Amino acid sequence: MKxxxxxxxxxxxxxxxxxxxxNNINILIGENGLGKTTILETIYNIITANESFVEDESSEGCNLELSFTKEELDFINRHRNRLKKTLFNIVDKIEIGKHGINQDMDFKKSFAKSNIAKEKWFRKIVYLPTDVNFKKHKVETAKMVHNSTDIGIILNSDEMSLNLKEYLVNIHYKDLEDMSIGETPYRIQKFKQLYNAFFEEKEFLGVKDFEPLFKIKATGEIHSADELSAGEKQIFFRGGSLLQMDLNDSIILIDEPELSLHPEWQQKILDFYKGIGENNQIIIATHSPHIVSSCKKEEVIVLDREDGRSVVKSNVEETYGWTVEQLLLSVFELKSVRNPEVQEKIDRFKSLYINKEKLNSGELSEFNELKNELEKYLDPEDPSLSLINIKEDSKKLEALLKNLKASNA
Incomplete structure (x- = not known):
């Protein structure tokens, strides 16, 4: 289902x-207040038939169009009587309103108990909100952790940090049982592969004494998952929780995955989530140009404001492989990548430079003060310093002045 x-x-x-x-990667970008989070929440609420959403007047008129594989369509047809008027009953479109899906909320309650949830093709829609407050939880015994059979699940930080630890402890002991009878352990290994491919400075060792452990490669120091940084916890608990669910052919919604992540990790985070499973549809809301630079332009959806409402911008420029500065100026439409105060001083300096021969004493004093300040703070190779360092009699100066006057005309 996509x-x-x-x-x-x-x-x-x-x-x-x-x-x-x-069907694959979708990156939502746009300024605050345009509705990126609302889009993710609405998708989740419709597919899971969230009761509070369905009963809200704002849900009326919402429409979600899905595509299904042949296997999924066969399943729907086989169980059409049982599914009744639930969201899986309408193959091409789902319409939500006061007289729609809210009449069949009993389906959601009985779904987990049915054999329908065990069908091979059935997977979850998973929503990861911006919550990154992972609390410390102590696991004291190994116990079975059952994956939810609900249609969808919201992974918040508190539940992730407890559930994943318990799950890892459980499969650790299963691996030990396999080793005791001469079989090769495999469960913890897939978690090691996921994390160790992402972290360069640390290594996920596995579980000891009911606690997931990491090693700092440079020093050999070993510490628990609770001692990871905020960004490392997000990778560990979010990624691990998704991996635990064995998600393939699923829909994964992620709000601002860049939170607490160093720019280097932001560059890699999309590939990390791609590696969670196969054939997943991933929809991400972000403000990170580092994530956008990892995407083709057909994977990027830019929201804009038009006549007081949000619209999808057409004709998005290419994004893949672009520098952060290029993306900020073009796709994110920043006026400048500099601190606004510094940019204002540069613009003022250029304005004074163009009229250098006509400056009065006060303006000339301002010009020299700006010149000294910019030389003090900006990188010597900064193009904006070319006005300061250029030779007065050069042809380059004439061309530069011509361009400046044209741009300020």
Missing amino acids: IKSIYIKNIKALKDFKIDFN
Whole structure:
């Protein structure tokens, strides 16, 4: 099951809003308040038939279009009587409103107990909100951890940090049982491969005394998962929780995965989530140009503001492999990548330089003060210092002055 498009009639900033998705990676970007998080939440609420959402007047008129594989369609047809009017009953489109899916909420309650949830093709929709407050939890015994059979699940930090630890302890002991009878342990190994491919300075060792342990490669120091940095915890608990679910052919919604991550890790985080499973549709809301630079332009969806409402911007420039500065100026539409105060001083200096021969004493004093300040703080190789260091009699100066006057005309 993949999301083809969503239409939102009137929820917050999203009014008469439609957005199309591709089957693989979708990166939502745009300034705050345009509705990126609302899009993720609405997708989740529709597919999971969230009762509070369905009963809210704002849900009326929302429309979600899905695509299904032949296997999924066969399944729906086989169980059509049982599914009744649930979201899986309409193959091409799902419509939510006061007289729609809210009549069949009993389906969600009985779904986990049925054999339907055990069908090979059935997978979850998983939503990871911006919550990154991972609390410390002590595991005192090994016990079975059962994956939820609900249609969807929201992974918040507190639940992740407890559930993943218990799960890792449980499969650690299963690996030990396999070793005792001469079989090769494999469960913890897939978690090691995921993390050790991401972390360069640390290594995930596994579980000892009911606690996941990491080693700092440079010093050999060993510490628990609770001692990881905020960014490391996000990778460990979020990635591990998704890996635990064995997600393939699933829908994964992630809000601001760059939180607490060093820019180097932001560059790698998309590949990390791609490695969680196979054929997943991933929809991410982000403000990170480092993530966007890892995407082709057809994977990037830019939200803009038009007549007071959010719209999807057309004709997005190429993004893959672009520098952060290029992306900030073009796709993110920043006026400058500099501190606004510094940029204002540079612009003022250029303005004075153009009219250098006509400056009065006060303006000339201001010009020299700006010159000294910019030389003090900016990198000597900064192009903006070319006005200061250029020789007065050079042809390069004439060309530069011509360009400056043209740009300020």
